[in-house]
Amino acid sequence: MSARSELRFPEGFVWGAATAAYQIEGAVREDGRGPSIWDTFSRTPGKVFQGHTGDIACDHYHRYPDDVAMMAELGLQAYRFSVAWPRIRPDGTGPVNPRGLDFYDRLVDSLLARGIDPIVTLYHWDLPQGLEDRGGWTTRETAEHFADYAVAVHQRLGDRVRTWTTLNEPWCSAYLGYGNGVHAPGGQDAGDAFRAVHHLLLGHGLATLALRAAGVEVLGITLNLADVQPADADSPADAAAVRLVDGLHNRIFLDPLTGAGYPDDVLAHVSRLVEPDFIRDGDEKVIAAPIDLLGINYYAPTYVAGRAGGAGGSAYPGSAGSVEFLPPVGPLTDMGWMIEPAGLTRLLERVAADYPGLPMIITENGAAFPDKAGTERTGWVADTDRVAYLDGHLRAVHQAISRGVDLRGYLVWSLLDNFEWAEGYRKRFGIVHVDYLTQRRTPKESARWYQGVISRNGL
Numbered sequence: 001m002s003a004r005s006e007l008r009f010p011e012g013f014v015w016g017a018a019t020a021a022y023q024i025e026g027a028v029r030e031d032g033r034g035p036s037i038w039d040t041f042s043r044t045p046g047k048v049f050q051g052h053t054g055d056i057a058c059d060h061y062h063r064y065p066d067d068v069a070m071m072a073e074l075g076l077q078a079y080r081f082s083v084a085w086p087r088i089r090p091d092g093t094g095p096v097n098p099r100g101l102d103f104y105d106r107l108v109d110s111l112l113a114r115g116i117d118p119i120v121t122l123y124h125w126d127l128p129q130g131l132e133d134r135g136g137w138t139t140r141e142t143a144e145h146f147a148d149y150a151v152a153v154h155q156r157l158g159d160r161v162r163t164w165t166t167l168n169e170p171w172c173s174a175y176l177g178y179g180n181g182v183h184a185p186g187g188q189d190a191g192d193a194f195r196a197v198h199h200l201l202l203g204h205g206l207a208t209l210a211l212r213a214a215g216v217e218v219l220g221i222t223l224n225l226a227d228v229q230p231a232d233a234d235s236p237a238d239a240a241a242v243r244l245v246d247g248l249h250n251r252i253f254l255d256p257l258t259g260a261g262y263p264d265d266v267l268a269h270v271s272r273l274v275e276p277d278f279i280r281d282g283d284e285k286v287i288a289a290p291i292d293l294l295g296i297n298y299y300a301p302t303y304v305a306g307r308a309g310g311a312g313g314s315a316y317p318g319s320a321g322s323v324e325f326l327p328p329v330g331p332l333t334d335m336g337w338m339i340e341p342a343g344l345t346r347l348l349e350r351v352a353a354d355y356p357g358l359p360m361i362i363t364e365n366g367a368a369f370p371d372k373a374g375t376e377r378t379g380w381v382a383d384t385d386r387v388a389y390l391d392g393h394l395r396a397v398h399q400a401i402s403r404g405v406d407l408r409g410y411l412v413w414s415l416l417d418n419f420e421w422a423e424g425y426r427k428r429f430g431i432v433h434v435d436y437l438t439q440r441r442t443p444k445e446s447a448r449w450y451q452g453v454i455s456r457n458g459l
C-alpha cells in the first residue's frame, strides 16, 4: 500500500524557506559593500548579545553554491532571500555598485539552475548607514532613494526573478528601530517611529509604482501581523485594548496598503503623540498602489488587557496607561514566545475577511529552540520540538485554506541558524544547523521532516 498523507495541500502550493542578507551573508567589507545601520548598531556596546555582529554570519556570500545545492536536496521549491541595499548603493545615494549586483546575479542563476524559484525581498532592515546619517526612515528622501534602489536591482535581476516583495516587517523597522531602540538604528522617539511607519509605506508605494512600470509580474510586501487577543473575551476594556494594539500593529499598515487610508482611530492616537504633518496630500494614493500578494510572518499570538495605568508595551507608542500585555504562558520557544498554532488560523481568516481579494503567502514561520548536545559528534540534530511546532502550524495553515483562505505558499524561517538580530547567534531558528566555528551545515530532523512534507505536498 502506498503511503497516503493525511492532509493534502492544494496543487501548486509553494514550499520553501527564507533568510535575510545581514543574517547569513557575512562578507560585510567585500566587493564594495558599504556599511549598514546593523553594522553600526552591532558594534555599539550593549546593543547585541555579547557584541555579536554579522561580519561572518553563515559566510553564505562565499558558500552560496553549497547552500543552494542543499536547498535542492531538501526539495525546496522557492527560496526567499533579501538583497543588501549597501551592496548595491554603498553610501546610499551614490552610483550603483555592479559587483554587489553580481553576487545576486550568481545566486539567482544557481537557484534557477536547480529549479528553485527566487523570491526577492528588497529591504530586510540593512539600511545604508549613509542614509541613516541623513535621517534614515524619519525622512521622506529615504523613501525616494528606496524606489531608485529597487529599480536598480530590478534592472539586473528582473529578467529572471518573477516574485518581488518590497519591505520585510516595517513594524519592526519603525517601532523597534526608531521607537524603543531594540533594533538598529536604536532611536527612541514615538514621533520618529510614526514618521518611519509613513516613510516606509511611502517607500513601498513608490517602489511598487516604479517596479510595476518596469513590468514586474508578482509584487508584494511582507508584514509581521499580530493575532491580538483579549485576556477576557467578555471585557469591553480588553476589547478596547485589542482595538488599540491591532490598530498600531495591523491596521496602520493594512488599511493604507489596501486603499482605505490610515484608520481614523489610529490617526487620532498618533496625533496625540506627534503632529502628523509628515503625511502629505497624495501619499495615501501612492501607498495604495495595487499589490498581488501579501506576505505574512507569524510566530506567536499577543494577549492584551485594558487596564487604567497599565504598563503598555515599549514597541507600541502611547500604549502605556491603558494596556497591559500579558506574559506568555504555556510551552514557549527559546525566544520566550508562546506556541499557539490556532493564532495563525485566526490571523489568516481575519485578513481574508477584512481585506478580501488579496492572495497571501506565509513568508516566515518557525521557531528557535536550544541546540541539543552532541550535534558535532553524531552529525544529527534531533529537534523534535521544532518538528512539532512546524507540524502544528502547518495544520493551522491547512485549516485556514480549507475554510477558503487564498494562501499560495509557506516559507519556513529559517533555512539556516543565523544572526538573530539583538539576540546574536544564541537563538537558532534554522532547519539546518550551523557550526559557526567550522561553518559546517547539518540538516536537522526538521529539515528531513520538511523534505517529506514537500515531497508529499501534505502532512
Ligand code: PNW
Pocket (backbone or CB within 6 Å): 020, 023, 168, 169, 172, 224, 297, 364, 413, 420, 421, 429
Ligand atoms: C522576524 N518582535 O523578526 C524577522 O523577519 C526575521 O529576520 C527574524 O529572524 C525572525 O522574525 C525571528 O525573530 C522579528 O520583537 C523580530 O516582535 C522581532 C519581533 C518580531 C519579528
